Amino acid sequence: MRQRSQLAGEAIAGALMTLPAGIAYLLLLLLPTLATVLLAFSDYELGAPVLGWIGLDNFREMLADRGFGVSVRNTLIYVGLVTPASILGGLGLALLVEAGARGRALFRAVFFLPVVSLTVAMAAAWQYLLHPTIGPVNAALRAMGLGTPFWLSSSDTVLLSLAAIGTWESIGFNMVLFMAGLTAIPRELYAAAQVDGARSAFDRFRLVTWPLLGPTTLFVLTISMIRSLRVFDTVAVLTQGGPNKASEVLLFTMYQQGFTYLRLGYSAAITLVFLAVVLALMWVQTRVLDRRVHYA
Amino acid sequence: MAGITITGIGKRFGATVVLRDVSLTVEPGEFVALVGPSGCGKTTLMRIIAGIETADSGDITIGGRAVTRLPPAERDVAMVFQSYALYPHLTVRENIAVPLAMRRLSAVQRLPVLGGLLPGARARRRAIASEVERAAAPLGLAPLLDRRPMELSGGQRQRVALARAIVRRPAAFLMDEPLSNLDAALRVQTRREIVEIHRAAGVATLYVTHDQAEALTMADKVAVMMDGALLQISSPEAIYADPASLQVATFIGSPRINMLAATADAEGRVDVAGLPVGLRAQAHSALTLALRPEALRLAQEGLPVIAEHLEFLGDGLLLHARHAPDGAAVIARLEPEAREKVQPGAALRLGFAPERALLFGADGKRVAARADARLVTA
Structure with missing residues (x-):
């Protein structure tokens, strides 16, 4: 009897202690998400006194809207460029820094700097660097006798330039994650690989490093995809989606629809699509790939 | 090769x-x-x-x-x-x-x-x-x-x-x-x-x-x-x-080998705290006499020790004792039947065959010794 009341007391205490976190979760995450889901099926505009339920009309409009199609295409190209570049770059840097005898902390700090700096401020620096006439990048190209593209103002190069900035932003983050993964690999495995006949560094990378980094790589892949899918700051500061929608990306379209044209319903529908893509990615990570990289 | x-x-x-x-x-x-x-x-x-x-x-x-x-x-x-x-x-x-x-x-x-x-x-x-x-x-x-x-x-x-x-x-x-x-x-x-x-x-x-x-x-x-x-x-x-050396002797063997301070006089007679142990070696003032626990047995004559406690091993007994003259720890492995005779606190004598004793110099190196037939002790 006493035991039961004790257990109940413990359960109540536990519930009470999780209550603040529970309330925060409800107010800050769950309710806004639910509101977004509801808004996605309405024609609500900011400031409008009434709201009408229009079912799937928002999604129908999305499919028919060429601008939205371009936005999706641009986002996919951006993700397709930034994700592999920042993963391979991060892994390469991590291997180099780990192999080096000294300066590990220095290199880690140097490459991690873009991650902790404010993107908007950094974007201004990039704007100067990539400026067609006064930018150092083009000055260098000119000095080498090469062409001087309009990096951010030509529709041919704008996505590439943004992807380069995006890679620069997340390469250090990926590097730090890979470095953590590398330190978790037992040294004796490398010794065993050497004795077993792995002569070259590449052989050892293939036999030990790459497979044992599997869980790290999967995590980095998911994080990188989601991070690059979320690209917004650089687009908003540097190009505003231009020129001629050549750098229009999903979140920028959503922002414009919601806060420039005040069409919150349509904007919510775009958000919902974005959310679905992110959830799908996470599902793929946990369900499909996780099983293939954890060797338990 | x-x-x-x-x-x-x-x-x-x-x-x-x-x-x-x-x-x-x-x-x-x-x-x-x-x-x-x-x-x-x-x-x-x-x-x-x-x-x-x-x-x-x-x-x-x-x-x-x-x-x-x-x-x-x-x-x-x-x-x-x-x-x-x-x-x-x-x-x-x-x-x-x-x-x-x-x-x-x-x-x-x-x-x-x-x-x-x-x-x-x-x-x-x-x-x-x-x-x-x-x-x-x-x-x-x-x-x-x-x-x-x-x-x-x-x-x-x-x-x-x-x-x-x-x-x-x-x-x-x-x-x-x-x-x-x-x-x-x-x-x-x-x-x-x-x-x-x-x-x-x-x-x-x-x-x-x-x-x-x-x-x-x-x-x-x-x-x-x-x-x-x-x-x-x-x-x-x-x-x-x-x-070959005291380091090896102490590292190998469990329980650890017993060590007692010994000297060899001008004639080469080795004794431990004044007790001749039936060995001859070159004259030396600071020797170590080392004995495996199983080399020791209860005897009428031999090293005087005070029993401290006993460990029963099933097939034998480990007697933990102190060498009476200098308090050095001594461990002897005895037959299980010895149990009644060795109460804690009892004064005992532990004998050994001289050829089973090992002698080491002050530098830890082994010192040649031979059993002395003329001496009948222990």
């Missing part, structure tokens, strides 16, 4: 000298145990022989080839690691196949699917597969071949590591404390299995351990290492009964 020969190996890490002038030979087919306390440099020596670490000085010959400057892959040795060092992403079958695949298949032929389609690769892969099964079967691994290391017990992982070592038929086996992660019962069983594998393979084996019982039970020859130097290399019997 095959086997392993190392000459004059020296190694320092910064200012710390880890190995000083170590020379050792493991004949083909011989099992040598390298034993010493933790941190004595034995694992470093093994890693130097494998080529994972480089020596500052000295030469290494394996299977008759000078390998000092060769990478590990070309030294024709196999190593078993303390942590087993199995590749967690590979199945047991693939783990055992690694040493063969790395040597016989090119980088392209090793590719998962495509590699199998290349000319020549299929036949080689088949050969590897059958050799893997042949290495795995005697170790009882046949039913486990498709599991991953995580799904195996410690003992099973240990056997996979052994199979991976023997599959290639190397010129030498190196084993670095392979049993220290196993529980006591499994350790005794695996001890025998390793000796059997060694016998079947007939390959020079160097076995590193800090456990003197392992060294004594398994090896043909025991090499005792301390502070980076080899103190003695002899048969297990000689290491135990005829140690």
Whole structure:
């Protein structure tokens, strides 16, 4: 009897202690998400006194809207460029820094700097660097006798330039994650690989490093995809989606629809699509790939 | 000449000298145990022989080839690691196949699917597969071949590591404390299995351990290492009964060998606290007389001790006592029947046969002694 009341007391205490976190979760995450889901099926505009339920009309409009199609295409190209570049770059840097005898902390700090700096401020620096006439990048190209593209103002190069900035932003983050993964690999495995006949560094990378980094790589892949899918700051500061929608990306379209044209319903529908893509990615990570990289 | 020969190996890490002038030979087919306390440099020596670490000085010959400057892959040795060092992403079958695949298949032929389609690769892969099964079967691994290391017990992982070592038929086996992660019962069983594998393979084996019982039970020859130097290399019997120095005598044997201060007078008569013990040696003022616990027995005459406490071992008794004149701790292994006679606090006499006593000088080196027929004591 006493035991039961004790257990109940413990359960109540536990519930009470999780209550603040529970309330925060409800107010800050769950309710806004639910509101977004509801808004996605309405024609609500900011400031409008009434709201009408229009079912799937928002999604129908999305499919028919060429601008939205371009936005999706641009986002996919951006993700397709930034994700592999920042993963391979991060892994390469991590291997180099780990192999080096000294300066590990220095290199880690140097490459991690873009991650902790404010993107908007950094974007201004990039704007100067990539400026067609006064930018150092083009000055260098000119000095080498090469062409001087309009990096951010030509529709041919704008996505590439943004992807380069995006890679620069997340390469250090990926590097730090890979470095953590590398330190978790037992040294004796490398010794065993050497004795077993792995002569070259590449052989050892293939036999030990790459497979044992599997869980790290999967995590980095998911994080990188989601991070690059979320690209917004650089687009908003540097190009505003231009020129001629050549750098229009999903979140920028959503922002414009919601806060420039005040069409919150349509904007919510775009958000919902974005959310679905992110959830799908996470599902793929946990369900499909996780099983293939954890060797338990 | 095959086997392993190392000459004059020296190694320092910064200012710390880890190995000083170590020379050792493991004949083909011989099992040598390298034993010493933790941190004595034995694992470093093994890693130097494998080529994972480089020596500052000295030469290494394996299977008759000078390998000092060769990478590990070309030294024709196999190593078993303390942590087993199995590749967690590979199945047991693939783990055992690694040493063969790395040597016989090119980088392209090793590719998962495509590699199998290349000319020549299929036949080689088949050969590897059958050799893997042949290495795995005697170790009882046949039913486990498709599991991953995580799904195996410690003992099973240990056997996979052994199979991976023997599959290639190397010129030498190196084993670095392979049993220290196993529980006591499994350790005794695996001890025998390793000796059997060694016998079947007939390959020079160097076995590193800090456990003197392992060294004594398994090896043909025991090499005792301390502070980076080899103190003695002899048969297990000689290491135990005829140690070259006090360090070896105290490290080998459990419980520890008893040590008593002794002197030898001008005529060479050795006595302990004024009691002649029936030995003659060169005149010396500071000797150590060392006696194994089983060399002592209850007697009418002999070393005067005060009994302190008793440990019952089943087949015997351990008497912990103090040497009456100087309070030195003495442990004697007695017959179980002695129990009634040795109450704690009792004054006893412990006798011994003079030829079983070992004498060491002040420098810890062995001092020659002979039993003195004219003296009848103890």
